[in-house]
Amino acid sequence: MALLELDGVSRVYEDLKALDGVSIAVEKGEWIAIMGPSGSGKSTLMNIVGCMDQPTGGRVLLDGRDISKVRGRELTEIRRSRIGLIFQQFHLIGYLNALENVMVAQYYHSMTDEKEAMAALERVGLAKRARHLPSQLSGGEQQRLCIARALINYPEIILADEPTGNLDGSNEEIVMELLHEMHRDGRTVIVVTHSPKVADHAQRVIVLEHGRLVDDRRNTERRE
Amino acid sequence: MLFRMVKKSILNQKERMLIIALTVALGVSLITALLDVMLDIGDRMNRELKVYGANILVTPRGATLLKSWYRIGDEGEDGGNEEIFAASDAKGPQEPASTDERSASGGPAGGDGSKDRADPGMYLKESELGRIKTIFWAFNIVDFAPYLKSRVASEDGTPLTFVGTWFRHRLVLPTMEEVDTGMVSLKSWWQLEGAWPEAGDQVALGRALAGRLGLAPGSALTLDGRRFAVSGVFEAGGPEDGWIYGELDALQELKGLEDALDSVEISALTTPDNELSRRAAEDPSSLSVKEMETWYCTAYASSICYQLEEVLSGAMARPVRQVAAAEGAILEKTKLLMVLVTVLTAASSALGISNLVTAGVIERSAEIALMKAIGAHGRQVAIPVIASILVSALAGTAVGYGLGVWFASVIGKTVFNAVIEPQLAVIPAVLALVALICLTGSIGAIRMLLSLQPAQVLHGGRQ
Ligand SMILES: Nc1ncnc2c1ncn2[C@@H]1O[C@H](COP(=O)(O)OP(=O)(O)OP(=O)(O)O)[C@@H](O)[C@H]1O
Ligand SMILES: [Mg+2]
Numbered sequence: 034m035a036l037l038e039l040d041g042v043s044r045v046y047e048d049l050k051a052l053d054g055v056s057i058a059v060e061k062g063e064w065i066a067i068m069g070p071s072g073s074g075k076s077t078l079m080n081i082v083g084c085m086d087q088p089t090g091g092r093v094l095l096d097g098r099d100i101s102k103v104r105g106r107e108l109t110e111i112r113r114s115r116i117g118l119i120f121q122q123f124h125l126i127g128y129l130n131a132l133e134n135v136m137v138a139q140y141y142h143s144m145t146d147e148k149e150a151m152a153a154l155e156r157v158g159l160a161k162r163a164r165h166l167p168s169q170l171s172g173g174e175q176q177r178l179c180i181a182r183a184l185i186n187y188p189e190i191i192l193a194d195e196p197t198g199n200l201d202g203s204n205e206e207i208v209m210e211l212l213h214e215m216h217r218d219g220r221t222v223i224v225v226t227h228s229p230k231v232a233d234h235a236q237r238v239i240v241l242e243h244g245r246l247v248d249d250r251r252n253t254e255r256r257e
Numbered sequence: 258m259l260f261r262m263v264k265k266s267i268l269n270q271k272e273r274m275l276i277i278a279l280t281v282a283l284g285v286s287l288i289t290a291l292l293d294v295m296l297d298i299g300d301r302m303n304r305e306l307k308v309y310g311a312n313i314l315v316t317p318r319g320a321t322l323l324k325s326w327y328r329i330g331d332e333g334e335d336g337g338n339e340e341i342f343a344a345s346d347a348k349g350p351q352e353p354a355s356t357d358e359r360s361a362s363g364g365p366a367g368g369d370g371s372k373d374r375a376d377p378g379m380y381l382k383e384s385e386l387g388r389i390k391t392i393f394w395a396f397n398i399v400d401f402a403p404y405l406k407s408r409v410a411s412e413d414g415t416p417l418t419f420v421g422t423w424f425r426h427r428l429v430l431p432t433m434e435e436v437d438t439g440m441v442s443l444k445s446w447w448q449l450e451g452a453w454p455e456a457g458d459q460v461a462l463g464r465a466l467a468g469r470l471g472l473a474p475g476s477a478l479t480l481d482g483r484r485f486a487v488s489g490v491f492e493a494g495g496p497e498d499g500w501i502y503g504e505l506d507a508l509q510e511l512k513g514l515e516d517a518l519d520s521v522e523i524s525a526l527t528t529p530d531n532e533l534s535r536r537a538a539e540d541p542s543s544l545s546v547k548e549m550e551t552w553y554c555t556a557y558a559s560s561i562c563y564q565l566e567e568v569l570s571g572a573m574a575r576p577v578r579q580v581a582a583a584e585g586a587i588l589e590k591t592k593l594l595m596v597l598v599t600v601l602t603a604a605s606s607a608l609g610i611s612n613l614v615t616a617g618v619i620e621r622s623a624e625i626a627l628m629k630a631i632g633a634h635g636r637q638v639a640i641p642v643i644a645s646i647l648v649s650a651l652a653g654t655a656v657g658y659g660l661g662v663w664f665a666s667v668i669g670k671t672v673f674n675a676v677i678e679p680q681l682a683v684i685p686a687v688l689a690l691v692a693l694i695c696l697t698g699s700i701g702a703i704r705m706l707l708s709l710q711p712a713q714v715l716h717g718g719r720q
Pocket of ligand 2 (some may be wrong): 076077
């Protein structure tokens with residue numbers, strides 16, 4: 034059984050079809066890149082997979098369970114226990130320092146553990162910047178912090194929406210290396226990207242256009 | 258963690274939180290001042306309203322009966338036919354025609370001195386006065402003064418009206434407590450030149466009489482063959498200006514009327530009349546046991562009268578209605594006004610807070626959506642927001658309370674010329690109001706916050 038299965042998923046905003054009958058099956062431990070032009074529905078798809086939004090049509094099966102009708106508290110529960118999110122804009126809490134930004138995720142998940150949070154920062158190479166505010170970190174550092182936060186609760190699925198969109202080449206490499214580490218740990222990674230270079234790291238590439246799935250192929254020249 | 262988040266988010270929004278605290282402080286100071294003034298001045302105002310006269314008049318039942326028999330002849334009477342009524346022991350000329358109107362002058366009731374003093378039913382007993390302070394509503398009795406009125410002869414034989422009373426009297430109650438009462442506090446609006454009598458051989462004269470006799474404070478006069486010193490001359494603006502006021506004991510001795518009184522004026526704090534009290538006043542026996550209990554245990558003028566009649570033998574107590582009703586009504590209206598202002602103040606504070614909190618939530622919507630995205634429940638996101646509002650509201654309350662107490666004292670000094678004590682009861686009332694203000698003020702913002710979708714974070718990046 035696939036870890037995640039989308040079956041004819043649609044998402045309609047008023048009269049705009051952001052997603053239109055998308056069907057994908059994602060196996061556990063797979064690394065998938067989602068590509069497509071701006072406005073093609075990539076983020077919308079991530080929201081649905083990430084349990085932050087519900088489809089207006091079709092089914093979403095997580096471990097065989099239909100979560101497309103699950104709402105509110107229960108959806109939050111699934112999100113916080115199974116999914117780690119990485120954003121293009123980093124989305125850090127400005128008045129909390131790096132360590133606290135990681136601990137917030139622990140707090141909402143279960144309970145805070147400063148040592149563990151510190152270890153997560155170490156893993157992304159930010160141990161020395163633990164007491165700095167996001168505004169005192171570089172873009173690359175902020176994204177690494179965001180990754181540390183996504184990792185802290187050991188999610189099975191990592192969703193990254195344009196994780197390198199705001200980064201320069203060297204930072205992009207650091208982030209991709211971190212994603213590789215997560216993938217090696219057995220996590221399922223789904224990355225939205227415009228960059229073919231980033232997509233090359235994936236085992237499988239899915240292409241959306243106007244909310245429709247137009248391509249779903251194995252990546253034969255995968256970069257390890 | 259929660260504590261750290263609340264602390265940091267407050268520090269992060271210092272200005273907004275400061276404005277929330279200020280809004281609350283302003284509202285609280287106004288409300289505290291109003292409530293303090295209302296509670297303190299309510300009492301004070303009642304006392305000040307009292308200057309328009311006593312609101313309960315006690316007379317001997319026998320005399321009252323006679324009076325009502327002669328009531329027919331009372332119409333349009335004035336000082337001219339005083340003799341007739343003196344002789345027949347009807348009510349004095351100083352009194353307006355009906356009980357209801359008597360309030361305005363509030364002078365001593367009862368007949369003049371020449372009536373047949375043999376009948377004990379014609380008098381109240383001075384020795385029973387202490388019982389007034391033992392009735393259920395004793396604490397509502399603010400002041401009272403006994404009167405005995407009699408005719409005395411001047412040196413050349415002219416008949417003059419002499420009223421014996423307590424000016425300032427220390428009364429030892431059956432319970433051994435001491436109470437200071439008397440006419441001076443009851444008639445605080447009378448203008449006095451000189452001093453009120455302090456000994457049995459002193460009298461105070463009404464302005465009109467003093468003018469007629471050519472007397473002033475410091476002179477002396479002979480009444481019924483006894484020398485009296487004039488300690489003061491007063492102006493009451495009523496028939497009292499033609500009378501002589503002296504110590505009750507002195508008059509009783511002069512006339513051989515030990516322990517006798519013909520009226521008592523009582524100033525009491527009363528609850529405005531309603532249907533129940535009106536029915537009870539007409540006939541207490543018409544009430545059911547339960548109604549009777551309610552009536553007896555409410556400070557209606559009529560139930561206080563009833564209780565006075567219970568303790569004073571042969572007494573008939575009547576509310577001097579207009580004043581009693583007016584006092585109650587003015588107080589109720591003032592309180593209503595204060596309550597209205599309080600409600601409006603609370604409402605405007607709530608509005609102000611609503612704006613601030615909503616703006617705060619909008620400003621923080623990205624952060625809130627993010628918190629939800631990384632796994633916070635609605636409640637978990639709302640708590641830090643509410644907590645930070647509460648913290649600033651509490652800080653505002655503390656400052657506002659201090660300010661309010663100060664406002665109240667300033668209002669007291671400038672408006673009422675009185676020292677206003679902070680009322681303890683105000684604190685819980687203010688806290689409850691602040692809670693209500695914050696709750697109603699932030700309810701919209703909290704709902705908005707709860708409905709924020711985490712999905713916004715991903716799209717929100719692009720706006
Ligand atoms: N809340 C919303 N209400 C209405 N329309 C929306 C909403 N969110 C997204 N859309 C629309 O849905 C379509 C898909 O949006 P989505 O954010 O999924 O695009 P995307 O593929 O992520 O684009 P980009 O590469 O620019 O991030 C767009 O046309 C967008 O305008
Ligand atoms: Mg997008």
